[in-house]
Amino acid sequence: MSDIRTLALQCRDAAQQLGQLSTQARSALLMSMADALDADAGAILAANEVDLQAARDKGVGTAMLDRLALNPSRLVGVANALREVAGLPDPVGEITRDYVRPNGIRVQKVRVPLGVIAMIYEARPNVTADAAALCIKAGNGVILRGGSEAIHSNTAIAASLKRALREAGIADAALTLVEDLRRETMLELLQLNDLIDLAIPRGGEGLIRFVAEHARVPVIKHYKGVCHLFVDDSADLQLALDLLVDGKVSRPAACNSLETLLVHADVAPRFLPLAAAALRQRGVELRGDAATQALVADVLPATQDDYAAEYLDLILAVRVVDSLPAAIAHIQQYTSDHTEVIATGTAAHAEQFMHALRSAVVMVNASSRFSDGGELGLGAEIGISTTRLHSYGPMGLEALTVERFVVRGEGQVRG
Template sequence: MSGYVRQLALAARAAQAAVAACDAATRRALIVAMAAQLEARLDVVLRANADDLRRAATAGAGKAVLDRLLLDAGRVRGMAAALREVAAQPDPLGAITRSERRPNGIMVERQRIPLGLVAMIYEARPNVTAEAAALCLKAGNAVLLRGGSEAAASNAAIAACLHAALRDVGMPEAAVSLVADTAREHVLELLQLTDLVDLAIPRGGESLIRFVAEHARVPVIKHYKGVCHLYVDRAADIGTAIGLLIDGKVSRPGVCNALETLLVHRDIAEEFLPPALAELRAHAVEVRGDARTRAIDAGVLPATEADYAAEFLDLVIAVRVVDSLDQAIAHIRQYGSDHTEVIATADPVAADAFVRAIRSSAVMVNASSRFNDGGQLGLGAEIGISTTRLHAYGPMGAESLTIERFVVRGEGQLRQPPAAT
C-alpha cells in the first residue's frame, strides 16, 4: 500500500473534530455556501463534465452510464437546490430521541452523534460528490470521496466548489477529501483503514458493491442493485397501473429505482396487457414475457429465468402473469433485491397484505417506484439507498449518518453501593 489514502484519511479524521464541534448555524451556512459555489462555477463544472462525457463515449460507455454521468445546467442547479434543502433541515446532532428515568433515579437518554469519517465509493455519479459531502457535514462527519475514473474531471470541479465554501466559513478543506487518484489499489487501501474510517458506502454497479463487500475490513452499508417490480392486482385501475408502469420504466431507465419486472394478475391480464404493452412499445421498450403473456401478445419475446433476476438499466422489461397476490409476493421474494416494490390496486386489503409481506426498503401503493429517492421522500438528498438491514434501510439522509449513544445523568447513584457495616 502506498499510504496515499491513509494520509488523506488522517487529515479528514482531524478535520471531522472541527465539523462536529461547530454549531448548527455554521454547518447550515457552510452547506448554503457550497450550493452558491456550485451555481457560481456552473460553467467550470459543465466544461469538466463535457470532457468526462467525451472520454466515456470514446471508451464505449453505455446509455445508462452516460445518463448518470451527464450534468447540464438543470442538473447542477438541482444539486444546489438539494444542498439548500439539506441545509434547511433540522439539525440531527445532539437530538435526544428517548429519555427515561429508571427506578434508581438515573435519567437515561439516547442522543444522536456523528458517525465520524465516512468513505464514499461511487462510479459515474458526479452529483454524489456534492450531495454526499453536504449530508456528511450536516451530520457532523467528514467524508472521503472516491469517485470513478469516468467522472474524474467532474468530481474534481465539484470538489473545488466545496473546498471554496469550506475556506469561506473557516473550516478545514480536509473535511471533504477527494481521492483524486482512481487506481484500484487506493480503494483497497481505504477499505483496510479500520482505525480511521467508520463506515464505507459503495454506490454503483453490482461488481463495485461486491468488490467493496468482499475486501472491506471497515463496516459497509450496501447500495445494491434495484430489481424493482410492479404488481398489477386484479382490482387495479388500468389507467393508474399503466401510468405507474410507464413512469417507472421509461422516465429514467438507467437508475436503480426504475422498474425491471411487471407482474400481472391473471384476472386482469387480458384487459390490462394489450394497452400496457402498446404503450411500452410506443416508448421503444423491449418486452420479454412468459408463455401466458405471449399468448395474449405474440410479439412479446420469450423471457428466460435470468431475465426475472436482471437489473436491465435500459428500455427492457420482463413480464409474468401470476395466479394470485401470493404468487406475486413469492416471485418478488425469489428475484427481488430488497430495493423497491409497487402494487397497483383499488383493494385496501390486497394493498395491506402486500405491504406486510414485502420486506424491501420501500413499498409503494399506487405510487411510482421512482419515488424511492431521498429528495422525493423529504431527505433533501441521499447518500445512497441502503439495502443492508443495519442502522439504516432505504434512502439515507443526514439523520442516517448519525448514531445513537446513551447519556446517563445521575446524582451519585452507584451500581453496587458499599455494604453497611
C-alpha cells in the first residue's frame, strides 16, 4: 500500500471520529487550535521567513510574495478566523426540508459531512489553517497538499493545529499535511476516488487546470478572477471612484481585485480623468481603448488579451461603452464568472445587470473586495467555485456538507 493511500485511509477513519463530535466539541477544538497558533506565533513567523527568503532568492514576483507572506497582524487574523468559524452556526444535522407524505412517512433532508476533503494549494500558508477550521467544523477530515514555496510555513502551522487535535483526544490524522511534494504523489492522491470525497485546488490557473484534468474525484474549479466594474451613466461618481480605488489598489494580488473598468460614454469625460489621477497616484498602469486614450493622456493601448487578463498587479484595463447592454456584452465575452460590480443610481439598471450575468457574485454599489467568504459572513472561506456544482461562489461551511434523506415511518411498506 502506498504512503499517500495510507495517509488517506487514516484521515478517513479520523474524519468518522470528528463527525460524531457534538457542535460544542468541534467549536471548542477550533478555539484550542486558534490558541495554539497564538502560542506558536514566533516559530510560525520564523518558518515563514525561511520560505520568503527562498522565494526572494528565486526572484519570485511581488504578487506571489504577497500571497506567501505572514506577519504578526496577519497571523493574528488567521487565528481570529478560526475563532470566528468556531462561533458560526453548525450546518451538520440541519434539517433543510421536512414534510409528511400521504402514506404517513416523514421525509427530511439533513446536512451531513462530505467526508474527506483534499486541499491542493499554492503560496498561501493561511489556507492551511482556514481549510482545517472549515473542514473540522463541518465534521470532515482534510488532506492538505501545499506548494514547495510555503512548505516551512505550512509545516509549522499544521504542527500547532495537530497538537490541539491530540490534546482534545482526536486522531491528528484528521488534519493530514502531505510532506512528499512530488507531482507523482499528488497525482496518486487525485486518483483515490474511494477515499477522497472532494478536491479543492487553490492557486494559479495552471494548478487548477492540472488538478481538474488529472483527478478522478470531484473537483471544485476556479480558474481565475477577471472582475469588472461598470460605471453607469446614473452612478454617483465619487461612489464609483471609491469602489474603483478599493477594488484595484487595496490588494491587487487577490482574486477579487478589479481587472477591468467599463465606463458609460456619457460620464466618461468626467469620470475617467478623475479615475486616472487617483489610480496613477497609487502606481496603477492603465491600458485602454481608443475612446479612453482620447480622454486621458499616456494610456497604453489595450489588446484583446488585456481584457481577458487576470493581472494580479497594479494594472487595469479600461474601456468606454455606449450603454448598459454593451457593458453586459463585454463582461459576457470576457468574464471568468467570479465577481462583477455595477455603480449605478438606477434600480432598474441594477436589476438588468444582475439578471443578465451569471457570475458567482454580483455587486451593486459595493466593492469587489467583499467577494470573500469572511466578508459575506461565511467565516474563513475554503475556496471559491466558479463552476456550477453543489456550491457556487465563496465556499463556507454549508459547502462542505451534503444533504441526505432521512425517512421516518411506523412500519409502512410500499407493497
